[in-house]
Structure formats: structure tokens, C-alpha cells
Amino acid sequence: MKKGLLILLALIIASSVFAFTKGTINPGGTVSFASYKPNSDEKAITMFGITPQVGYFVIDNLSADVLINYTYESQSKSDYNEENSLSALGIGIGGRYFYPIAPGKIYGGLDFLYNTNSWKESDYDGGWNAMYLGLKAGYVLPIVENVYVDFGLRYQMGLGDYGGDDYENVPDKYKENEESTFGFNIGLQIFFSK
Numbered sequence: 001m002k003k004g005l006l007i008l009l010a011l012i013i014a015s016s017v018f019a020f021t022k023g024t025i026n027p028g029g030t031v032s033f034a035s036y037k038p039n040s041d042e043k044a045i046t047m048f049g050i051t052p053q054v055g056y057f058v059i060d061n062l063s064a065d066v067l068i069n070y071t072y073e074s075q076s077k078s079d080y081n082e083e084n085s086l087s088a089l090g091i092g093i094g095g096r097y098f099y100p101i102a103p104g105k106i107y108g109g110l111d112f113l114y115n116t117n118s119w120k121e122s123d124y125d126g127g128w129n130a131m132y133l134g135l136k137a138g139y140v141l142p143i144v145e146n147v148y149v150d151f152g153l154r155y156q157m158g159l160g161d162y163g164g165d166d167y168e169n170v171p172d173k174y175k176e177n178e179e180s181t182f183g184f185n186i187g188l189q190i191f192f193s194k
Contacts, residue, residue: 026055030187047073090115104141128164150187
């Protein structure tokens with residue numbers, strides 16, 4: 001028992017030596033790709049996302065983040081000669097906590113996004129607004145001093161109801177945002193210490 005406590009104490013002390021310190025500024029971002037089928041009769045939809053962000057460490061290892069999210073997906077229905085596409089632009093706030101594990105650091109975080117979505121079909125254009133809560137975890141691996149490759153996982157779920165022109169006259173039961181997404185991403189993070 002005493003050995004276990006000593007090892008834990010040594011890890012905590014050692015991790016503070018390699019901390020991202022208060023006042024560190026972190027510009028960076030990630031890109032993600034995904035493919036999914038809404039149901040078995042549909043062709044796969046390909047998604048591409050890019051999320052630039054800026055973080056500021058309010059205390060050692062805890063970053064407050066501002067992020068922008070852009071997602072694009074398209075679908076071709078050759079049976080009907082249709083092209084469908086969705087683009088979403090969001091802005092959000094969040095936070096991440098980093099814990100050093102040699103040679104990099106693991107992190108976990110939470111963010112809130114507000115998206116404006118635009119849907120285009122062969123004979124229809126529309127749009128709506130939505131809110132999302134995102135949970136993320138990952139590992140940043142140093143490649144040169146203060147520059148890290150970011151490998152991450154992300155789960156995002158819809159919050160509240162959809163809004164905007166397309167949902168003004170829709171019954172309430174169809175307005176609820178029940179979306180959920182799970183994805184993988186990779187990115188680059190830079191840490192400027194004081």
C-alpha cells in the first residue's frame with residue numbers, strides 16, 4: 001500500500017514538471033473524415049470536418065478554448081440522379097485538461113457548439129440552427145519543441161430543438177435535436193509558453 005502511494009505521489013510530482021503552465025497560448029486544430037449510411041437502402045455519406053481552435057491555459061494543464069467547426073458532407077443518389085450536400089458552420093467554447101504521460105500528454109475535454117446548417121438537394125435549399133455538446137479525449141505527441149500531433153476521439157450529441165426557417169411550421173415532435181456523432185480526428189497543436 002505504501003509503495004503504491006509513493007509511486008502515485010512520484011507520478012504527480014513528475015507530471016507537474018512537464019505541465020502546460022498558466023498563461024500558455026495554444027493555437028491549433030484538427031481535421032476529421034467519416035463515412036456512414038443513414039439506413040441500409042441509402043448510399044454512404046462522406047463527411048469532412050475541420051476545427052481550428054485557440055486555447056488559453058487558465059491554470060496549469062487546464063485550457064479554456066474557443067473553436068470554429070466546419071463540416072461538409074455529400075451524397076449522390078444515382079438511382080434518382082440527385083446530388084445532396086450539407087454544410088455546417090459552428091462556433092463554440094470549451095475546455096481541456098492535459099495529463100503528462102511520456103513522451104506526450106493525454107487530455108479530456110468538453111465543448112458546446114452552436115451550428116448554422118445549410119442543406120442543398122437537386123430541387124430544394126434549406127437551413128436550420130442547432131446546438132451540440134461534445135466530449136473529447138486524445139493524445140498529443142511532440143514532434144519538435146512546443147509542436148504536437150493531436151490524435152483524438154470525439155462524441156457529439158444534439159441539445160434542445162432545431163431552429164430556423166425550415167423548422168418554423170414543423171410539429172414539435174420533429175424539432176428535437178437527437179443527433180449523435182462519434183469520430184476520429186488528427187491535428188496539429190502549438191503551445192506558446194510565457
